Every structure is written in structure tokens, then in C-alpha cells.
Amino acid sequence: MLLYLLVPIALTLVYSFATNWSTLLPDGYTPEAWGKLFGDPIFWQSTGRSLIMAAAAVTLSIFFLVPTLFAITLYAPKLAGILEFFSLWPFVFPGVILAVGLIQIFSNPPLAISGTPWLLIPAVTVVVMPFAYRAVSNAFESINVRELAEAARSLGASDLHILLWVIFPSVLPGVLSGGVLALSAAFGEFSLAQLIVGSAWQTLPYYQYLTNAQDGHRSAAISVLAFGIAWGLGTLALQLGRGSRTVTAV
Numbered sequence: 001m002l003l004y005l006l007v008p009i010a011l012t013l014v015y016s017f018a019t020n021w022s023t024l025l026p027d028g029y030t031p032e033a034w035g036k037l038f039g040d041p042i043f044w045q046s047t048g049r050s051l052i053m054a055a056a057a058v059t060l061s062i063f064f065l066v067p068t069l070f071a072i073t074l075y076a077p078k079l080a081g082i083l084e085f086f087s088l089w090p091f092v093f094p095g096v097i098l099a100v101g102l103i104q105i106f107s108n109p110p111l112a113i114s115g116t117p118w119l120l121i122p123a124v125t126v127v128v129m130p131f132a133y134r135a136v137s138n139a140f141e142s143i144n145v146r147e148l149a150e151a152a153r154s155l156g157a158s159d160l161h162i163l164l165w166v167i168f169p170s171v172l173p174g175v176l177s178g179g180v181l182a183l184s185a186a187f188g189e190f191s192l193a194q195l196i197v198g199s200a201w202q203t204l205p206y207y208q209y210l211t212n213a214q215d216g217h218r219s220a221a222i223s224v225l226a227f228g229i230a231w232g233l234g235t236l237a238l239q240l241g242r243g244s245r246t247v248t249a250v
Contacts, residue, residue, distance in 0.1 A: 016033050132178035132179055184229070184233040204222070
């Protein structure tokens with residue numbers, strides 16, 4: 001399994017350095033593609049936009065998820081199943097359907113925000129929220145929210161103070177784990193970025209799409225970088241998840 005995952009990446013890395021590859025092995029090697037990539041200001045601009053988009057989408061996901069799960073766990077536990085059902089909808093409906101619908105709605109006044117990041121970021125938030133939901137939901141299930149809330153109320157704490165100072169620190173490892181997973185998914189989102197903003201607000205996946213038609217070696221270099229980022233974020237999420245289980249066990 002490890003070879004199945006690593007061999008394509010290794011070959012892609014080799015290709016990014018190859019001068020010409022028409023036989024079993026490349027004719028030569030050069031870092032020219034990497035130099036062009038790192039020397040292109042549009043690459044850094046696109047990477048920065050992808051990071052902004054991903055960070056904003058994760059922040060919005062956590063902002064809506066944590067209070068909602070807190071309220072449902074404390075006051076309406078029967079709604080948990082309905083919430084989980086709706087959290088799966090982005091997996092059922094392709095991003096293309098979401099993008100086309102949003103473009104139709106937000107192309108005319110008073111909210112003519114189609115083609116801008118103001119529409120792209122909420123759309124990406126909807127798509128990546130399920131990645132954060134499962135980790136955050138597991139974190140809530142690992143603690144006794146009712147007992148913690150009752151103990152805090154006996155000391156005069158309001159629901160807002162309970163959420164901010166008691167519950168949120170208790171579920172923080174799960175929040176971080178889910179946030180990292182959502183960040184990885186949002187960073188690589190292509191279909192929504194292509195349809196909603198395209199070249200008007202170019203992200204890294206769309207930059208790679210354009211680069212692939214011009215220089216396959218640079219596109220290969222971007223693929224290797226994207227894999228490295230995804231692998232690093234996935235490893236971080238795994239470590240945070242283990243930390244969450246350790247805290248729960250203690």
C-alpha cells in the first residue's frame with residue numbers, strides 16, 4: 001500500500017526534474033521547472049489566495065459547528081441525527097451543482113457577488129464542513145457536556161461563558177484535528193474555484209490547471225508540493241486526534 005501511494009509521487013518528482021523523458025529513464029535532469037515555479041509571482045499569489053480561502057472556510061466551519069453542536073447536545077439531542085444527515089449532503093451533491101446554483105442566485109443585484117471570493121469562501125465552507133464535523137462531533141461525544149454545564153451553572157456561569165471557557169477548551173483537540181482536515185480539503189478545492197471565480201481570483205489548483213497546458217514539468221512540481229502539504233496536514237490531524245483520545249482517556 002505504501003508503494004502504491006509513494007511510487008506515483010516519486011515518478012512525478014523525477015519528471016519535474018527531467019529534461020526529456022522519451023525512454024525508460026530521463027535523458028537528463030535540471031531544476032529549471034522548480035526555479036521557474038518559485039520565481040513566478042503568480043504562483044505565490046495563487047498560493048496565498050488558496051491559504052486565505054482555506055483559512056476562512058475553516059474558521060467559518062468551526063464558528064458554526066461548535067455552538068450548534070453545543071446547543072444540540074445540551075438542549076435538543078434528538079436533532080443530532082438530523083444534523084449528521086445534513087452534514088453528508090456536500091458528499092452527495094457534486095460541487096458543480098452547488099456552484100451553478102450559487103452563480104444563478106448571486107449574479108444579479110442586490111447581492112451580485114458571483115465571480116468574487118465573497119461567494120467562493122462560503123461555497124467552500126459548505127463543501128469542507130463535513131470534514132470538520134466528524135472530528136468535532138466525536139470530541140463532543142467524548143465529554144459529558146451536561147455535567148460540565150451544570151457544574152459551571154452552579155458557579156453562576158452563563159451559556160456563553162460555559163461554551164467559551166469550559167466546553168471549547170475540552171473539545172479543542174478535536175476542533176484542531178477537524179480544522180486541519182478541512183484546511184487540507186479547502187486548499188485543494190478546484191471545481192468551485194474554477195466555476196465561481198476562475199482567473200478573476202486565481203487559486204493554486206486553478207494555477208496548476210493553467211500551467212499544465214504550458215509546462216508539464218512545472219505542473220508536476222506543483223503536484224509534489226500539494227502532496228507534501230496534504231501529507232503534512234494529514235499527519236498533523238492524526239497527531240491531534242491521538243492527542244484528543246489521550247486527553248479523554250486521562
